[in-house]
Amino acid sequence: MTATVRSLLSAGGACLLLAGCVSFGSEAPPQLLTLTSNATPAAGAMASASVTDAIVVDVPTVERTLDQVRVPVQVSDSAIAYVKDAVWADKPARLFRTVLAETLAAGSGRLVLDQVETGAERSTMLSGQLHRFGYDEDARAAIVRFDAVVRKPGSPLRKQRFEASVPVATVDAVTVGAALNQAANAVAAQVAAWTVG
Structure with a gap:
């Protein structure tokens, strides 16, 4: 066996050993969380309007702690942790924008667009x-x-501030996700009424 062959075999063996210790991708969470609007336009519903209407x-916009897909836990005024295995399907700001838009469209009957469309x-x-x-x-609540x-x-x-909180009995991904969905819908309903009022 030549020195070159021995070197190649040795390098290959080292790679196999290394593969058992190193992960080249993060483990997928058990499930991804999302938000669903309680108020959505009916299937087939149409809306048309002039640009002014x-x-x-x-x-x-969000600060850095919310500019990601993990669910933050406010431990104290200066400390943040994250809910284990709680991962959003998209960033919270985009998910919340969809709930706002759906709630506005269903409640007002007006044409609702996003910035990209118009x-x-x-x-x-x-x-x-x-x-x-x-x-x-x-607070033991989703806020x-x-x-x-x-x-x-x-x-x-x-400009106006809106807030909703939903008590959480068990801090896990499913429970906190459901509570945040409920709180997001409550805020969206308040904002929609204020916007068109």
Whole structure:
């Protein structure tokens, strides 16, 4: 056996040993969490409007702790952990934007678009910042807090804070996910009524 062959065999053996110790991909979570709107337009429902009558719902801005797919736990004023195995199917801001848009469309009957579809400056614009979207250990509740901003053509800007909390008995992915879905829908309903009111 030549030195070259021995080197290749040795390198191959080292790779096999290494493969048993190193993972080249993160393990998939048992399930992915998502949000579903309690109020959605009926199948086949149509809406048409001029640009000035449409409502554009933008993706909320978030701070870094929410700019990811894990579910944060507010342990204290200065400490954050994460709910084990709780992973969103998409980032919370985009999921929440969908619930807002669905709730607005179902409740108002108006044409609801996203920024990608229109970008028109003459539409009513709903934007804002998602401050909380996770579990609070002190409150033992899932909390959603959203600062909504509405801009209507020819009217001054309006801003208001909305919040909902849902008690959580067991801190696990399924329970916290369901509670956040409930809280998100409660906030979306409040924001929708305020936007078109």
